Amino acid sequence: MGIVxxxxxSLAERLYLPEVVxxxxxxxxxxxxxxxxxxxxxxxxxxxxxxxxxxxxVVKDDGNVACVSCGxxxxxxxxxxxxxxxxxxxxxxxxxxxxxxxxxxxCILCGFCEEACPKDAxxxxxxxxxxxxxxxxxxxxxxxxxxxxxxLQKRIDYVYRLNQRWRKSxxxx
Amino acid sequence: xxxxxxxxxxxxxxxxxxxTIAGLMSLAERKVSAWMQYRHGPNRVGPFGILQPLADGLKxxxxxxxxxxxxxxxxxxxxPALAAMPAxxxxxxxxxxxxxxxxxxxxPLSMTDIDIGVLFLLSMSGLSVxxxxxxxxxxxxxxxxxxxxxxSAQMISYELTLILTILAVVLLSGSLxxxxxxxxxxxVGQWNIWYQPLAFVLFTITMFAETNRHPFDFAExxxxxxxxxxxxxxxxxxxxxxxxxxxxxxxxxCLAATLFLGGPSVPFWPAAxxxxxxxxxxxxxxxxxxxxxxxxxxxxxxxxDQLMRxxxxxxxxxxxxNLLATGAVVAFTHGAQ
Numbered sequence: 020m021g022i023v024x025x026x027x028x029s030l031a032e033r034l035y036l037p038e039v040v041x042x043x044x045x046x047x048x049x050x051x052x053x054x055x056x057x058x059x060x061x062x063x064x065x066x067x068x069x070x071x072x073x074x075x076x077v078v079k080d081d082g083n084v085a086c087v088s089c090g091x092x093x094x095x096x097x098x099x100x101x102x103x104x105x106x107x108x109x110x111x112x113x114x115x116x117x118x119x120x121x122x123x124x125x126c127i128l129c130g131f132c133e134e135a136c137p138k139d140a141x142x143x144x145x146x147x148x149x150x151x152x153x154x155x156x157x158x159x160x161x162x163x164x165x166x167x168x169x170x171l172q173k174r175i176d177y178v179y180r181l182n183q184r185w186r187k188s189x190x191x192x
Numbered sequence: 193x194x195x196x197x198x199x200x201x202x203x204x205x206x207x208x209x210x211x212t213i214a215g216l217m218s219l220a221e222r223k224v225s226a227w228m229q230y231r232h233g234p235n236r237v238g239p240f241g242i243l244q245p246l247a248d249g250l251k252x253x254x255x256x257x258x259x260x261x262x263x264x265x266x267x268x269x270x271x272p273a274l275a276a277m278p279a280x281x282x283x284x285x286x287x288x289x290x291x292x293x294x295x296x297x298x299x300p301l302s303m304t305d306i307d308i309g310v311l312f313l314l315s316m317s318g319l320s321v322x323x324x325x326x327x328x329x330x331x332x333x334x335x336x337x338x339x340x341x342x343x344s345a346q347m348i349s350y351e352l353t354l355i356l357t358i359l360a361v362v363l364l365s366g367s368l369x370x371x372x373x374x375x376x377x378x379x380v381g382q383w384n385i386w387y388q389p390l391a392f393v394l395f396t397i398t399m400f401a402e403t404n405r406h407p408f409d410f411a412e413x414x415x416x417x418x419x420x421x422x423x424x425x426x427x428x429x430x431x432x433x434x435x436x437x438x439x440x441x442x443x444x445x446c447l448a449a450t451l452f453l454g455g456p457s458v459p460f461w462p463a464a465x466x467x468x469x470x471x472x473x474x475x476x477x478x479x480x481x482x483x484x485x486x487x488x489x490x491x492x493x494x495x496x497d498q499l500m501r502x503x504x505x506x507x508x509x510x511x512x513x514n515l516l517a518t519g520a521v522v523a524f525t526h527g528a529q
Contacts, residue, residue: 036393039491046228046490055230 066145068177071130073159074121075144075166077175084165085140088116092132092141100125101132119161123149133178142171142178194297202303206283214438215245217481224485249431257427260332267330272429275323276436278316282443285309287371289456289469301456301466302371309370310362313447314355317402320440321347324404327433328421339420342410342496349503350401350408356511357391357398360518361451364388366526374455378462385452390514392452394507396483399448401503403440406488410496445480449473 031037057064066072074092077085088105106117132141144166151157168175219234219241226233234241259268286309289301306312321344328340361384362368365376377383385392401408412420422433449455453476456469464472494502 039487042490043486046486049230050224050227052230054226054232056232058232 095135271327272432279439331424445477449476
């Protein structure tokens, strides 16, 4: 239990005017300080490899997507944002996605798909802007999700570095 | 004919100037508050947001106008005009500068030549209460009515102090004519602020109460009264109240500059050309206008009983004492004449 000690005001404080002037001087000084506001479209947000933006599919250097449409990300997605239809291909991996859609309005950018992927095919990019005039336009299909590997390289390296420590600890046990 | 043309030209210039200043004040209010809070303020419409008042005005005109059920329609529609008009009328008596010679004619830079300018000004400022209380009453809303009542009670009590402080200045210069008051303080040493510092402080504080501005803005005390007397207003009529408020601020700032800071006289440059005089008045009034915004974003609002106590128990006696002392000094120094 704290007891509030009433402070005796001095004459200057009870006159109020000196204190008013003191307050005014503070606000006047603050007027010339740099605004904290970020002018958003002109000054974009700082992005690092830790930025967990919208998920994107990796296109390998040979021009094919790394995805084999195993459905792990689809299962891991807590928001049911991912829909995959697999199909056959002549390539040695034999399977590739025919349809791969992420409903960006459902996606909560949690990164579970990135964690679940066994083929390093889906990564969280640093793309954050999401705006369109219809809901349908925000369901991204395969072509809209494709990104060259180089564009995602920083994130890929970061995820590898992050996963490194799990490998170490599991080898000791 | 020529005299009529000159009068019309003056009316147009003064009216346009008032509306422009009011518009700029609405922008300045948002800009200054933003700067004091580390923000940018409106900066999208035009360079530095300078066209924001225009955009606001357009928006207000195109908005739907609502009249609440059970409202007194005539009074409801009339009240905003009654609130804005006296403030603009008051500007008529404030001398904006000396005289100009254009095309061989001497034109005094004030809209009217009446020699009881102070009296006219006070009666007009008394009228502005009607707009507020009628708007509050005609809205048929308890918040509006309470806001209007508070505003009128406050404006009437602080008007006493305002008048008494002005009277002290009138006593010193011995005239009710604002031009004579200006003429009596051509040099910095003659400014009334040096002879009437107490009246100056009282006038400045009373100014805030008279225009219902922070920290005395009980008329639109948001936490208690939603929006005060203009709660039910929308569209251009709502804007008209604000136009009136900004005009009243402008007029009182000009008046403070005229009464205490020598009006359009330029410090240390008695032979300044007329446009420098006008700029000088604008700069002095600008300081007071800035003070309105500055105080608004610094001080918290008073309680209503504190406001009344301050007005009746502190300001009124102080103003009376000041008037008494001034009267005594004037009587003893000039009484022999």
